[in-house]
Amino acid sequence: MSTVRSVIIGIVASVFALAGCGGESTTPQSDSPSGATASPIPADSTGRMQIGPLTPPSFTVSVPVTGLPPHDEYTPTIAVDDVRIEADADTATDRIVYRFTGTGVPFWKVGYVAEAIPYRGGPSLGVTGQAIMQIDIMGTATPNLSSAAAPLAGPEGSRVTHLFLLPDARDVDGTTQSFVGLRTGPRPFEVVAVEDPPQLIIEIR
DSSP: OHHHHHHHHHHHHHHHHHHHHHHHHHSOOTTSOTTOOOOOOOOOEEEEOOBSOOOOOOOOOOSSOOOOOOGGGTSOOOEEEEEEEEEETTTTEEEEEEEEESOBOOEEEEEEESSBOOTTOSSOBOOOSSEEEEEEEESOOOTTOSSOOOOEEOOTTOSEEEEEEEOOOSSSSOEEEEEEEESSSOOOEEEEEETTTTEEEEEEO
16 A cells, blocks of 8 residues: 555656746746837938039130139038027927028938047037937038037927037038937937928937
8 A cells, every 4th residue: 555655645746847847948037028029210311402403604715715703602501501400399309400591402411320420620529318310411611610610508498408509620521410319318319301491400218
């Protein structure tokens, strides 16, 4: 009788041991979140926009060449006239808006960077936030701006911490360079060119 009892106890113990092993293999790890993936950084965006008429004034060329208008009368005169930050709480959208004066065909490039490095040289800027967006508008000028302007703070409730607007004198056409700090990581964005009034709008969602 004792032999039979020993066998039964041994079988029950084996069953519980197997059940315990099965439970360990199917229990999820609490310190490893399932499906957690890093958000990809949105790709850079580039494009051109036409502002104002581009046909140079007509003039008569005689021999010898005389009476030509000054070069600056018919070259592009596009300039950034105003920059502002808007926050739309209803759509959770932030907008960086550039307004222009003059005529020309500026080329723009928008994307995320690891550091805010000015084209004019010098140390990188201390842009606060979890992400830095760089906005370059080539073929433009920043009137009455000989040095870095004080950073523009984002409005209440905006993802934008600050916007730095920098002059650039590398070439005749010039580049308006901006750095935007975001409180969150890199967010999807869209660039919209508006003809009237001429504006370049970066919408951050």
